[in-house]
Structures are given as structure tokens and as C-alpha cells.
Amino acid sequence: MSQSIIELLQVCEQRLFAVDSPRLSAELLIAHVLECSRLDLVLNKDRMLASAELSQIEELVARREGGEPIAYILGSKEFFGLDFEVAQGVLIPRPETEHLVEAVQERFSPDAEFLFADLGTGSGILAVTIATLFPNAKGVAVDLSPEALKIASRNSVTHGVSDRVSFVQADFTCPLFQPQSFDLIVTNPPYVPLYEYESASHEVVSFEPRTALVSGIDGLDHMRLLLPHVEKALRSNGSFLSEIGYQHGDQLVRMFTDNWPEFYDVLIRKDLSGHDRIIISQRR
Numbered sequence: 001m002s003q004s005i006i007e008l009l010q011v012c013e014q015r016l017f018a019v020d021s022p023r024l025s026a027e028l029l030i031a032h033v034l035e036c037s038r039l040d041l042v043l044n045k046d047r048m049l050a051s052a053e054l055s056q057i058e059e060l061v062a063r064r065e066g067g068e069p070i071a072y073i074l075g076s077k078e079f080f081g082l083d084f085e086v087a088q089g090v091l092i093p094r095p096e097t098e099h100l101v102e103a104v105q106e107r108f109s110p111d112a113e114f115l116f117a118d119l120g121t122g123s124g125i126l127a128v129t130i131a132t133l134f135p136n137a138k139g140v141a142v143d144l145s146p147e148a149l150k151i152a153s154r155n156s157v158t159h160g161v162s163d164r165v166s167f168v169q170a171d172f173t174c175p176l177f178q179p180q181s182f183d184l185i186v187t188n189p190p191y192v193p194l195y196e197y198e199s200a201s202h203e204v205v206s207f208e209p210r211t212a213l214v215s216g217i218d219g220l221d222h223m224r225l226l227l228p229h230v231e232k233a234l235r236s237n238g239s240f241l242s243e244i245g246y247q248h249g250d251q252l253v254r255m256f257t258d259n260w261p262e263f264y265d266v267l268i269r270k271d272l273s274g275h276d277r278i279i280i281s282q283r284r
């Protein structure tokens with residue numbers, strides 16, 4: 001049966017009632033297949049859809065109905081004003097991670113020359129965004145997953161920074177780098193405590209990689225393994241910036257000051273919801 005854009009929008013919105021933002025999801029999926037903007041849908045609401053278009057839209061709406069996050073269906077997600085390719089093997093970029101990039105911007109001037117590492121790069125958002133904002137910076141992005149590295153490397157090509165970011169497949173909780181080799185180390189490690197993951201939403205648990213999220217019983221396993229190596233790999237006065245769990249701020253500040261005296265000036269930044277979100281520290 002033939003349908004206009006507006007009729008299809010209404011049907012899809014109803015079908016998606018159980019997911020977050022059904023109307024927005026319906027608009028994004030239809031606009032994706034028609035290769036137009038959401039505004040174009042409204043401007044051309046009476047246009048009749050071809051049966052090939054209808055069947056493609058049907059396939060995507062069925063995936064969304066099953067809870068698949070919109071970013072995986074569309075294959076991309078915006079981060080810090082840039083579009084990043086994403087797929088089920090990598091975590092979907094979260095807006096709160098943008099605070100980490102803002103904190104880097106506060107510490108380095110736009111023309112600064114520096115060497116950085118991004119540990120557990122996933123889709124490459126941190127490494128690629130930093131390389132884009134700092135044209136004289138060079139970086140190494142590490143991930144254990146070959147699939148993530150392929151996506152991250154494609155993102156570095158899309159954003160024109162592949163000559164300044166290298167990708168390394170490795171376990172970033174092991175010693176990786178020569179002592180005192182980096183001016184900046186950034187990471188958004190897994191930090192979700194197991195008990196919290198067990199009650200996370202269907203969208204997260206069924207579609208996003210568990211290995212990018214869970215870090216042991218209290219969510220701090222990766223930090224414990226990571227910090228001694230980070231401390232060694234940073235140059236003197238080098239900065240370490242990590243995204244952290246909202247419940248970890250005080251505990252991490254204590255961990256830093258008690259166990260790694262080479263780190264000083266340990267600061268916590270909050271996100272827009274008022275939760276502890278970023279830890280920033282410098283090495284002596």
C-alpha cells in the first residue's frame with residue numbers, strides 16, 4: 001500500500017511508542033533512508049513513498065522497535081560537532097565525554113605542540129577530536145578491539161588527522177609506553193560497577209560492548225591497573241585526564257594522593273547534571 005511521508009511518520013511514531021523519543025526516532029530513520037534532513041520531511045510531507053523506500057524504512061524501524069540504539073542504526077553519532085562512524089563493536093559517544101575535551105582545551109593553547117595518548121579509544125572520538133582541535137599535536141590511540149581500531153582509524157581519515165594519529169592494538173592496562181613519553185594522556189575507560197550494569201537499560205546491555213563499560217565489582221579495576229603505567233609514561237608536568245563514574249570522585253582523589261604521589265593537583269570536574277565526571281591531574 002502506498003503511503004505519504006506524513007502518513008508513514010504517524011504509523012512509525014505509534015510503532016515506536018515504547019522506545020525513547022518515538023517521533024524523533026521515526027523522523028531520523030525516515031530521513032536517513034530518503035537521504036534528506038528532518039526539515040525536508042515536513043516540507044515534503046505529502047510526497048508518496050516508493051515501495052523500495054518503504055521496505056528499507058520498515059527494516060530500520062523494526063530494528064529500533066527491538067531497542068537497537070539509533071546511533072547504531074544510522075551508523076553515526078555526533079561528538080564535539082563532528083560526525084563519527086559507530087557500530088555495535090564500539091561504545092556510542094556520550095555528551096558528557098565532551099567535558100574531557102573542554103578540559104584539554106583549557107590546558108593547551110590551540111597551536112601547542114604536544115604528544116598524547118588515548119587509552120581505550122573505541123570509535124576514536126577523543127584522539128580524533130583532540131588532533132582536529134590541535135593541528136600541531138600528535139597522538140597514539142590504543143584499543144584491544146581490532147574492530148574498534150578499524151572504525152577509529154576510518155574516523156581519523158574522515159576528519160583529516162590520520163597522518164597525526166597512530167593506532168595500536170594493545171591492552172591499555174599493561175605497560176605500553178617508554179617512560180616519560182607523553183605530554184597528555186586521556187582515557188574514557190570502562191568504569192561501570194558490575195551491580196550497576198546489571199540494572200542498566202536493555203539498549204545498553206543488549207547492544208553496547210560490555211567490555212567498554214564494566215570494570216569489576218566497584219568499577220575501578222581499570223583505574224587501579226592503569227594509573228601506575230600512566231604515571232610513568234607521562235612527562236614531567238604532563239597531564240592525565242580521565243572520565244570517571246559519578247560515584248568515584250572522592251575515592252579516586254584519595255587513591256591518587258595515597259598511592260601515586262607523582263600525581264598532584266588532582267581535580268574533579270562535574271558534568272551538566274552536577275555529577276563528578278572528569279578527573280584531571282598533573283605529574284610532577
Ligand code: GLN
Pocket residue numbers: 094188189190191192204212213214243
Ligand atoms: N557513561 C557511560 C554509561 O553510563 C559509561 C562509560 C564508561 O564506562 N566509560 O553508560
